[in-house]
Structures are given as C-alpha cells and as structure tokens.
Amino acid sequence: MEPVKIVIADSNELIREGLKSVFAQEDSVEVVGEVDNGSALVKLFSEWKPDVVLIDYMATSFRTEDIKAIHNIYPDKKFVAITEFAKKNLIQRALEAGISGHVLKSCSKSEIVDSIKETHLGKQFFCGKILNELDDQEIKTGQLSCDPISLSSREIEIIREIAQGKTNKQIAEELHLSAHTVMTHRKNIMNKLGINNTAGIVIYAVRENLISPNRYLFNS
Template identity: 40%
Template sequence: MPVPILIAQSNYLIREGIKSLIINYKEYIFKGEALSSEDLLFLINSFDNGVVIIDHNDPAFGISTIRKAKAIAPGVHFLSISDKPNRWMLSDAIAAGITSYLLRDCDKNEFIEAIEATARGEQFFCGKILTDVLKFTDEVSLETEFISCEGVKISNRETEIISLISDGLSNKQIAEKLFLSVHTVTTHRKKIMSKLGVNNTAGLVLFAIKNNIVSPNHLLFNTN
C-alpha cells in the first residue's frame, strides 16, 4: 500500500519541488498540502498514518505545531527538511516529535531513503547532521568516508559490542559486562572495524546510527 504523504511548507517553489519528486514514485501517494499551522492541524484530523514532510523552522509552522499535530495523530511521522540545526535545536525538534531530519541541500536518494525510514517509524538523519551528532562523543575527528553497509554481515555479538562502544565503554568495561577477556573484545573490535572499513570509534558509531543499533536521540542526550 502506498505511503500517504502530506507536505507542510509555506514556500510555493519548495512545496512544488517536493511534490514533483514524490509523484514519480508509486510507493507514495500525495494526500495534500498545508501552507500554515492552521491548515496542518485541520488536515491532520483525517491523516492518521503516513509521513508529513515539513520545515518546522518555517514561521508558518514551528515546534509547537508539531506537538499539537502529534497529539491529534500520534501515528503520523514527521520528516523535517530545514536549515542546519545546532545541538539544542535538534534536541528540541526530536523532543517535539520530529522523527527524521534532512538539510535542504540533501540529494534525491537521501530524500527517498528518509521517507522510507520515516514511514517505518525509524529515525533518519542526513550525513551532515550525523557528523555533528558524532562531535558530541569523545572523538571529534571523523576521518571516515561514506560508509556503505551493503553486504556487511555483523554477528549478534559484534552488534552487542558496537552498541556498547557507542555507549562510550572501554574495551575493559565491555569485557567485564560481557564476561569476556579484554583480548577477545580487542580482537572483535579490530575485526568489526576491518569489516566496515572505518578507522576510529566515530566510524563505528556512525554505522550504529545508520543501522538503528543506537538512536541519534540517545547520543544527543547522553551526558557521559
């Protein structure tokens, strides 16, 4: 069944640009457009599932509109396409009910991936935003190139270790938690990094986010 799409955008050219992309895919069905918060809150009453594509920084909408819309239709997922946020802006957007976030200069493939993930209720953040999210961890330097996860097989144990690394645990702490030797954890870590073609912890965390092993929301609010 096609995913219903509602566009909330006051700018005519942006609205038409998004619409022109959507209508080329049979997986999606355009259900309407909102030019203001009043329009959105009216339309959302008959839109109990699907994806709302919105610029929550558009003066015609705003964070408060997202909260009100989610209260009316909790099954609807929001994909925001807006300016580059700082840490607090992104935190506020997520807390208000934004599921996914893209920058306005994202490419078509990233846009379609974001809609697909958002329709499933999964968070999706464009690469440029993920880079900023990763700067909140203890490794500011991100030397990884684009990570392709196609064809990479990660075992349950490796997934568990990636998750713990993303939580900021050292090899010794992971070993104690999983009842393994430090040597075994170190070996697992090296094999994982080799599989993924990454050189540092930031690359592992990026993989974890892209594959829903950890949530970007978790990283944003993790103060450890």
C-alpha cells in the same frame, strides 16, 4: 503494498512543488496534501490522515509546537523534518516535539525519499550533517561517557554492536534505525578515531574500556 501517504508542510511554494515532483516519480510514496502554515496543518490533519508529514519547522509559518500538538493526538504518525540548515538547539526542540527523522533540503532525492520510507517503518533517519549536530548537542549537555574522543552515547552503542560482528543492517534493525543512519554513524566513528577498518574500532574500544575483550568477538 499501499504507498506511504505524506503531507508536505513548507511555507515556500517552490519547495513544495519541487518535493511533489520528486515524489511523483516514486510509486511507494503518495502526496495527499500540502500546507503553507502550521494552523492549516493542524486543522486538516484529521481529514488527510497521512502516514508521514514532511515539515520545515524552521519556516516562519511553522512551529515545533505544531508537531507536538498533532503527535499528542496521533502518536503513531511520523514526522520528518526538512530544513535549509542544521541548528542544534532547534533540532533538539524538534526531537522533543516528536520528529522521527531529519534531512536537509540540500540532501539527494534518494536520501529524502528514504527518510520517508524508513520513518514509516518505525525507524529513525538522520542525514550526516544532522547527526553531527546531534552529537555536538549531546556533548554540550553532557550526555556522553568520559571517552576523551567525545563519542556520543549512540556511537558507543554502535561500537558495541560492531564488536559483536553485526552488519549495518543487523545493527539498524536492533536499534530501530535506518541502515543509512548506522552507516553514517560508523563513518563518523572512524573519522573521530582516525581509523579505517572494523578491527581498529574494536581495538580502540577495548583499550578505552568501552567493551570487555573477553565478551566480544569481531571479524576484521
């Protein structure tokens, strides 16, 4: 199988070198270029033709508009954001621009590598801290059901899948997410509900009329 071709877009040379050393240990990923500003990324993109761009859009020399400009021309290409911190309004702008994944620079090496592989396969990949910010953003903009625990629309969707007895892998495939993202959602759901097993998730969902007890079956 051909390696995933990536470009690293970050204004910090030390960060770029560190990421290159991480990917140098991975046969499944090949770094074909690096840039320190958005103008260079847009200019050189057609020459490099990467599968995935790993970009810090919060850096001073990059903008979410750079992502959008490239995504409009090459809609099949994937963008994974990698930033120092999670700021919900900026994450939302990046999502609107076309990113498929978002991790933090504090994430583990394996998590960063997985974000590249999963988005290349057409899935979404978000680390736990980013997911928490996305949920907060959904709450702020009212994109939730009337559930008093403030579950996000995605979490409610995953609850319904869990109630059908589906595994994390099956849910990931159906919703076009990574198994890691589904597992993080599942953990967040349990934390919010104060429970520690699948049966508890479904019992809560039935009680709150999120699902029909006559339609869904589950294994505890």
